[in-house]
Amino acid sequence: MFQEIITDKNSLLIKELKLKSFDVFTNETYSKYLDRLDAEYDKDFSSFFQCFQSISEKNIVKAIDILEKSKNICINKYLRKFLEDFNYTFADTKPSIDIWSKTNAAKKEYAFICDVVFRRIIDYDIIPETIIDIGTGDGFLLDKLLSFFTSLKKNVNLILIDKDVNLLNETKTKINKKYPSIKSIQLIHNKIENIDIASLKFNRKTTVINAASVLHELQLHEKKQVISQLKDISSNIFISELESNHDLPDVQYSKLAYSVFKFYDGLILDTLYSANVSKVEKIEFINNYLIFELFHILTNKYENRINYHTTQSGWENVFNYLKWDFDSYVTKFEDYLPNFFTFHLKS
Numbered sequence: 522m523f524q525e526i527i528t529d530k531n532s533l534l535i536k537e538l539k540l541k542s543f544d545v546f547t548n549e550t551y552s553k554y555l556d557r558l559d560a561e562y563d564k565d566f567s568s569f570f571q572c573f574q575s576i577s578e579k580n581i582v583k584a585i586d587i588l589e590k591s592k593n594i595c596i597n598k599y600l601r602k603f604l605e606d607f608n609y610t611f612a613d614t615k616p617s618i619d620i621w622s623k624t625n626a627a628k629k630e631y632a633f634i635c636d637v638v639f640r641r642i643i644d645y646d647i648i649p650e651t652i653i654d655i656g657t658g659d660g661f662l663l664d665k666l667l668s669f670f671t672s673l674k675k676n677v678n679l680i681l682i683d684k685d686v687n688l689l690n691e692t693k694t695k696i697n698k699k700y701p702s703i704k705s706i707q708l709i710h711n712k713i714e715n716i717d718i719a720s721l722k723f724n725r726k727t728t729v730i731n732a733a734s735v736l737h738e739l740q741l742h743e744k745k746q747v748i749s750q751l752k753d754i755s756s757n758i759f760i761s762e763l764e765s766n767h768d769l770p771d772v773q774y775s776k777l778a779y780s781v782f783k784f785y786d787g788l789i790l791d792t793l794y795s796a797n798v799s800k801v802e803k804i805e806f807i808n809n810y811l812i813f814e815l816f817h818i819l820t821n822k823y824e825n826r827i828n829y830h831t832t833q834s835g836w837e838n839v840f841n842y843l844k845w846d847f848d849s850y851v852t853k854f855e856d857y858l859p860n861f862f863t864f865h866l867k868s
């Protein structure tokens with residue numbers, strides 16, 4: 522079973538959530554995790570790291586045993602449950618996206634992106650005629666962006682790109698209904714790195730591209746390739762991402778493990794805190810999405826990792842390398858959450 526997940530990204534295990542075996546924290550227990558001491562945090566990272574060493578030696582019993590003794594940091598508690606009940610598969614994107622958009626972090630993220638995008642569009646006096654949304658997902662963010670864009674110009678062209686065809690179709694239906702003035706909605710069902718971007722011929726000056734929480738799925742060379750091609754079709758691109766350091770070579774495994782530990786621990790806490798997310802959804806999202814992702818990143822080789830979140834300087838190095846002029850907007854919503862940034866690339 523573990524061999525399968527370690528070596529084959531496409532044949533990922535069987536899906537069955539064991540809801541009963543999880544506790545969701547009550548309000549009182551949250552504070553315990555927020556007040557944790559640095560020393561406890563370091564100790565728990567050490568257990569987390571040893572756990573993955575045991576997994577790499579295919580010694581799952583030992584991995585569970587290590588985590589059993591380490592309960593201060595919530596990520597270790599959930600990882601232990603995940604290993605004990607190990608018969609999961611990665612869910613469709615859809616349920617996870619639906620839950621993500623209800624979390625505190627996502628709500629703050631959407632408000633931040635809109636704030637930056639709207640301000641820049643006004644400051645630079647841009648009247649967008651074509652909007653390209655890469656990694657549209659459930660269209661929750663797109664809806665907020667369109668309410669503003671269509672107030673500037675009603676009959677915009679919309680190009681929606683996503684690797685998930687169901688999400689694309691559902692989002693198109695929602696947007697069609699809510700914004701009947703939109704001139705056309707073109708769907709591109711493909712991975713952005715496989716699209717002939719040059720074929721999207723519009724006026725560069727009036728084409729605005731939004732890529733929120735999607736380009737972290739690309740490896741460094743793909744980030745460069747895609748962002749370089751986008752420069753040919755648009756003079757205003759907004760890229761929004763959470764900060765982490767998962768785009769590291771395999772030899773930097775301990776650094777990668779620390780980055781994964783901090784990133785997912787913060788997102789798990791945020792999920793537990795999110796009042797709009799039901800108990801069942803919390804369990805689904807933490808186990809089937811967050812813990813699965815961290816497990817996947819740390820048990821696969823570089824080219825098969827599930828995501829490649831990178832640092833602010835990692836993104837900025839790519840833009841500098843491609844000679845893009847850009848401005849960076851960075852915020853921290855909570856101490857335990859990763860930094861969040863929106864870059865405005867302009868030319």
Ligand SMILES: C[S@@+](CC[C@H](N)C(=O)[O-])C[C@H]1O[C@@H](n2cnc3c(N)ncnc32)[C@H](O)[C@@H]1O
Pocket residue numbers: 614618655656657658659660661662682683684685688711712713714732733734735738
């Ligand atoms: C985390 S969601 C973000 C959705 C939306 N942009 C937002 O900010 O709420 C990522 C979306 O990107 C899509 N996606 C992931 N990798 C992709 C790729 N390489 N090319 C195109 N779409 C991709 C997923 O299917 C998913 O709908």
